[in-house]
Amino acid sequence: MAEIKSTMDMVMERAARMAAGPEDDNYLAEEQVKEGMRLGAAYMRGEGVGLGERLAALPPAEKGPVRKGAVQSLLRNIFLVREVEKQEVADKAMHGLVEIGQGDGELLKILAELKKILDGYRQHGLQLREQLEAQFSQQLAMMEQNLAKQTGRAMKLQPSQHPKFQEEWARIQDQLNEQYGKALQQLKDLVEQHLVMEVAP
Template identity: 40%
Template sequence: MAEIKSTMDLVMERAARIGRASSEELRLEEARKKGIQLAVEYLDGNLENPLTAIKNQENILQGGVLRGLIETLLRNIFLPRDDIQQERTRKAVKGITMLEGGSAEIASICRELTNVLGGYMQHREQLRGQLEEQIMLQYESLMAQQPGMQREGIRIDPTQQPRFKEEWNRLEAELNSQYNKALDQFKQQIGQRLGLG
């Protein structure tokens, strides 16, 4: 809900700005939208190198296009839950490194960011595996305590148990909170160094 409200606030602010915007500000806003569009094309695999697309724009609009590209790429750096999301995040980081113009500082931040994302995926898988094993052992122990119960042929999927789901939601929320803080710091550093303020 907070994200929706945040988006609505942005739309309202933008509408207020457009009402009093000059023609140049409107052109720059259109250039920013073009940058967003180029970022989406890049992330979807329809654009090889976003930097080349920026160079094809009018000089006066390149800054706006770059801003839209960077903003969109940064928004697409998030904690992935699966391989598809991980690939999109990896591609967004790669896009930032293409746009950074050879800055060793940005390249270093992007490497650290990539390491954090990789560490998150490993940590997430490890926690999930440990929880599955723990829940399985608990159910096996409970079954062993039941007199006369046939345990042969009974296969329990720990991930389908309510206790697993509750505990996993709690663990994942804690993990996401920790890693999102680090991720947000890196994204903020990148944004500042690339002129987003």
């Protein structure tokens, strides 16, 4: 029968790994990255005031991994959205990245491009949906006439009620997500490289 490790055993093993020294540098770096992720998440919840200052105050050996974790955490909050209200999450994450970069001009340029991608995605999606609705409205006009003849009552149908509308809209969304998603990911990778390499030893 397999022996179940007690919590105390696991704590002792972790303490031993931390005390072991150079061969466990990777473990220590992973813990520091996780700490950075916690700082980033706290910032997004409104609890991490002065994120840039907190990272700048870290000892040089910890600065890189903790900063990397914070940057990764913030970048996860930047994604494609169709509603303006949901854009606030990405805006807050970008503000946190500006704090970490402490006004770095190159970073500001990358983030401006990133913002263009997010805005472009939303606007392009609205335009394409309006075009699709206009296209289906013509077909719906004929359906409304036929239904009026059959039922003797006038009916108003919405383009989204057309059987093929959702199918076509899903196809368009997939194309938009792929196109803008790739561009967004490239810029996010640039932000990470820029902020993390800046403090690399």
